[in-house]
Amino acid sequence: MIGGTMTTQEKVLKGITTLLILRNLGMSPSHGYVLQKEISAELKQNLPAGAIYILLKNLEKKKLISRGEKIEVNGRGITQYVITSEGKRFLKRHIVPLETVEGVLGDLINDIKKI
DSSP: TTBBBBHHHHHHHHHHHHHHHHHHHHHHHHHHHHHHHHHHHHHHHOOTHHHHHHHHHHHHTTTTTEEEEEETTEEEEEEEEOOOHHHHHHTTTTHHHHHHHHHHHHHHHHHHHHH
């Protein structure tokens, strides 16, 4: 973040990462470290340290996810997160806007590169 204001790239990355977290949790409960690894791999870039945990906290505050059971990994108690019914509704409300963007995104990127 520059000067306390998020750049356009950071805003887009935050939005996409939020949707990816919800999608992944919709598939199965998970914990922050696994989400960070999976989403970084999918985005083909390392997310800033702690970024996933900030988003998880915000999603939990908005009641889109909740803490599931703690699991033991290498002797440590790890919090698993699960998507809530509200989180599933939130995710599904994004289908139409995402489909709209999907239809034009490739052409838009190619056209911008030509400018």
